[in-house]
Amino acid sequence: MDTTLQDPLVGQLLDGRYRVDERVAVGGMATVYRALDTRLDRELALKVMHPALATDATFVERFIREAKSVARLSHPNVVGVFDQGAEGAYVYLAMEYVAGCTLRDVLRERGALRPRAALDILEPVLAALGAAHRAGFVHRDVKPENVLIGDDGRVKVADFGLVRAVGSVTNTTGSVLGTVSYLAPEQIEDGTADTRSDVYACGVMLYETLTGAKPYAGDTPAQVLYQHLNASVPAPSGRVPGLAVELDELVAGATARRPDARPYDAVALLAEVRTVRAALGDEQLDLVPPAAREPGEAGGSGEAREPGEASVPGEGADGGRSGRTGRTGGGTGRRGRSAGSEERTDVIPRLSAGLPDEQRVQHTARFTAPPTPPPGEPRRRRSPLSGLPRRGVITILVAVLAVLGIGAGVWYINSGQFTRVPAVIGKSEAEAKQRIEGAGLGVKGVRREFSDTVERGTVIGSDPATNERIRGNDSVTIVVSRGPEIVRVPAVKGEPLAKAEKELRDAGLAPGVVTREFSAEVPQGAVIRTEPGAGAGRSPDSAVALVVSRGAPVEVPDVTGDPVAEATAELEGVGFEVVVAPEQVNAPQEAGTVARQSAPEGTRLAGGDTVTLTVSKGPRMVVVPDVGGDSEGEARRKLEAAGFRVEVEKSFPFLGETVARQSPGADDRAPEGGTVTITLKGL
Numbered sequence: 001m002d003t004t005l006q007d008p009l010v011g012q013l014l015d016g017r018y019r020v021d022e023r024v025a026v027g028g029m030a031t032v033y034r035a036l037d038t039r040l041d042r043e044l045a046l047k048v049m050h051p052a053l054a055t056d057a058t059f060v061e062r063f064i065r066e067a068k069s070v071a072r073l074s075h076p077n078v079v080g081v082f083d084q085g086a087e088g089a090y091v092y093l094a095m096e097y098v099a100g101c102t103l104r105d106v107l108r109e110r111g112a113l114r115p116r117a118a119l120d121i122l123e124p125v126l127a128a129l130g131a132a133h134r135a136g137f138v139h140r141d142v143k144p145e146n147v148l149i150g151d152d153g154r155v156k157v158a159d160f161g162l163v164r165a166v167g168s169v170t171n172t173t174g175s176v177l178g179t180v181s182y183l184a185p186e187q188i189e190d191g192t193a194d195t196r197s198d199v200y201a202c203g204v205m206l207y208e209t210l211t212g213a214k215p216y217a218g219d220t221p222a223q224v225l226y227q228h229l230n231a232s233v234p235a236p237s238g239r240v241p242g243l244a245v246e247l248d249e250l251v252a253g254a255t256a257r258r259p260d261a262r263p264y265d266a267v268a269l270l271a272e273v274r275t276v277r278a279a280l281g282d283e284q285l286d287l288v289p290p291a292a293r294e295p296g297e298a299g300g301s302g303e304a305r306e307p308g309e310a311s312v313p314g315e316g317a318d319g320g321r322s323g324r325t326g327r328t329g330g331g332t333g334r335r336g337r338s339a340g341s342e343e344r345t346d347v348i349p350r351l352s353a354g355l356p357d358e359q360r361v362q363h364t365a366r367f368t369a370p371p372t373p374p375p376g377e378p379r380r381r382r383s384p385l386s387g388l389p390r391r392g393v394i395t396i397l398v399a400v401l402a403v404l405g406i407g408a409g410v411w412y413i414n415s416g417q418f419t420r421v422p423a424v425i426g427k428s429e430a431e432a433k434q435r436i437e438g439a440g441l442g443v444k445g446v447r448r449e450f451s452d453t454v455e456r457g458t459v460i461g462s463d464p465a466t467n468e469r470i471r472g473n474d475s476v477t478i479v480v481s482r483g484p485e486i487v488r489v490p491a492v493k494g495e496p497l498a499k500a501e502k503e504l505r506d507a508g509l510a511p512g513v514v515t516r517e518f519s520a521e522v523p524q525g526a527v528i529r530t531e532p533g534a535g536a537g538r539s540p541d542s543a544v545a546l547v548v549s550r551g552a553p554v555e556v557p558d559v560t561g562d563p564v565a566e567a568t569a570e571l572e573g574v575g576f577e578v579v580v581a582p583e584q585v586n587a588p589q590e591a592g593t594v595a596r597q598s599a600p601e602g603t604r605l606a607g608g609d610t611v612t613l614t615v616s617k618g619p620r621m622v623v624v625p626d627v628g629g630d631s632e633g634e635a636r637r638k639l640e641a642a643g644f645r646v647e648v649e650k651s652f653p654f655l656g657e658t659v660a661r662q663s664p665g666a667d668d669r670a671p672e673g674g675t676v677t678i679t680l681k682g683l
Helices: 057-071 103-110 115-134 185-190 195-211 221-230 245-254 266-279 393-416 429-438 497-506 564-573 632-641
Strands: 018-026 030-037 042-049 081-087 090-096 100-102 147-150 155-157 418-420 442-449 459-463 469-471 475-481 510-517 527-531 543-549 553-555 577-580 594-597 604-606 610-615 621-623 645-650 659-663 669-671 675-680
Touching (some): 018 042, 042 057, 057 081, 057 090, 057 459, 100 103, 103 147, 103 195, 115 147, 115 155, 115 195, 115 266, 195 245, 195 266, 429 442, 497 527, 564 577, 564 610, 632 659, 632 675
Parallel strands (some): 442 475, 510 543
Antiparallel strands (some): 042 090, 081 090, 100 147, 459 475, 553 604, 594 610, 659 675
16 A cells, blocks of 8 residues: 555645655654655655654754755765755755665665775765865764665765764764764764764775675674774675775775774775775776675565664664655665664664663663674573472462562562653643643753754753653653853953953854954054954854954154165164065165165054065166267157166257257166266257
8 A cells, every 4th residue: 555645745735835746755753755846846855854853952953954064065976955944843854856776775686786886886975975074064874875876876975964063062962873883983982973983984884885794793783882892894805705905905994993093084085995996907896796686686675784783763764664765765666664674873872762672772981792692503592480490380380479479569660650751842831840740740940951943931851851761759850942042252352362262262152253453552462352242142153253453553664775784773673573585686776775675665564564675786787878869759768768767958048959968978888777868959
């Protein structure tokens, strides 16, 4: 049966613009639809958050963060985000629609890939991540489900819903984000992630594409995480004999357990990948791995997962449950697969409230996992009655009754005394208190936190969280929104620049552009003012411009023609630094004197600024042209063209119009820039 027909959004016009045509993927956090933008007549994908989560500030903020983060990336290998909005209970992202499948689908269908194909997919993935890394973002959830392969062969990276700014705090409180098979050790140990965490995930993904299997297996997520922390990723050639050693080294470098031993970011790893490709021959690139399958072969629809590897129920709409996708999950027409067959992104809390007990994962500073039996050795199962001696029927009945009695007591202790925290997110403070008290619990207090997306006075969470089990007589702390956080610009006037910048950072703001102005009141190097001014409210991490004093202005004196030593002393005397240019020039000034200065006379500079002096090596000697008999105009043109100044004398009484004589004379050598006197003919 086509479950799309039961979806209430299919066939609807969302936000007066987007016509929802088909559901293509369903995940724990959102559903992805193929839709039509009726304004632009463009097919796109709509990622719509489940209405039940739309009142949860954390999910909404992550949704909005995804839109803003990806919208800043313009790269052909990144799935673009066009729009973000909300209508009623539906919060959505409008995204680029990519008709095709995911890398996970390819691995299910084909198993291991030839090295050439694996690198053909990895290179555009690294190009996309490199653009994100250089733009200041970390993806944090790189995995085959988030690598889309279009019908036209283009490769795109999707699902930037977990991105964080590289410079921001990326650790989580009591939880680990990301799919367990691709988590870097530092993400597991302390929840931190940077560009090298994405590099690690790409290394694991390369291992999987080359071998058809993930590097680590286990019965529980904790066992997989334990191996990430305590074992190095094995060489792919261990599973695929004949693989080039360069590919082993590439995987080893990308998946080094110490972050500083990996390539710094995806750009650096991409350079290494291209170097390895160039070093391999066609035979090495086209090696057919044993686990490879042709399309349609048996086993092609199975999950590419190690035996015994656990999956964790997740959040994104990237489970790939159905069809082609314009977002992250997707496939080749497979619909209605069970959630249990998917490996999806998850939040792994200290006690995952609301999940069945068997799906909870204990997250500590380091994961410890029970030893896994050697391959082939059966696991021993111990019967709860195996230690009872074979006694008579009466003894067995007594034992059974005792067990039943103990079981009833355990039920009372573990269930009868406990209740679950009711959902209060999105309620007013008064409504939340009423609901908690109605559940038989107490209200321990109210904690107020900033939120950029939830209105002031609205509940954004509780401690313990919604649906967590607590004792029936315990209390709950309500977390209420204080509205957007506002940081006040500190007063830093008169403080040195370095100290002012530190105070801005300490206040939660970012030092911005620094400009300099003259000031007779504020010492040189100290802050005159900030823009915006002290006391102004700004969002956290907003930039604040600083105007710094250059000190009182000093006018530059004229030192051209002065001996270099005298000119230097005069300039230093008014507070300037002096530099003498190494090259001397021909100039009208005498040799050894200043020919020119970098700041002309009267220029206003700050004390400590540098003035450069160029020294004259004397004027250049030039042959004086013969202008005898020329008119005054012709003579002036010739002499000025040769670099001379011209003075004109007239004999008395003056009636003539031609040059009678000149000084210096014709063909004499005279200093360039000097004066030639011409006398016009008289009676």
